[in-house]
Amino acid sequence: MYKDLNPLLHSQLRLAVMSVLIGIEEVEFTFLKEKTGATAGNLSLQMGKLEEAGYIKIIKGFKGKYPVTKCHITESGKKAFCEYATVIKSYLQHL
């Protein structure tokens, strides 16, 4: 009846990260931090989990002399996010 909600995406912060990334080509860590309102520590951990799952790709580089972390969503991430959306909508169908 009720399909399982992908537990990796059923987390406010990870879902917010995916939500930002699905609408944009590539973003910096600090941009995500601002958009989601998360602390750097929590964001770092949750992004690590999304990368481990293959949902996002994290690329470390430099902006001038400072290190910057950029990231983007993967095809597999897009698919998972769409599936999650479909499933959670089924929980809301009686509205």
Added chain:
Amino acid sequence: MYKDLNPLLHSQLRLAVMSVLIGIEEVEFTFLKEKTGATAGNLSLQMGKLEEAGYIKIIKGFKGKYPVTKCHITESGKKAFCEYATVIKSYLQHL
């Protein structure tokens, strides 16, 4: 930007319970157990939390000689569920 998701509702099982209850006047514990696929223990705990929040009302009675637990959603529960639905949809808007 991203509003918080009510943590009481952002739980697969509690959301499923609310989803069932919003579409029906009153149900028995065992019906909910079957619909959600939850174990009795977990369901009992999560329903307790929903009741504590005032989102559902639990009524204990008897069906013949056996105890039965029935429950229904409250107005406050309907409101919270609708708000949750609105907020989570905002996370999915870029699809």
Added chain:
DNA sequence: ATAATTTAGTTAATATTATTAACCTAATTA
């Protein structure tokens, strides 16, 4: 020059939440 502050994170420890496993009471069936 060097001390304090800022940028950009990571990681260990802690707090919170969810789930299971064991348990309880009473009724029913073998």
Added chain:
DNA sequence: TAATTAGGTTAATAATATTAACTAAATTAT
């Protein structure tokens, strides 16, 4: 009367999320 079923509850455990402390290098102030 012994085992099983109905209908749960609760203590213990497992899983998750969040914070707080820390690292390293660059920049600004004294």
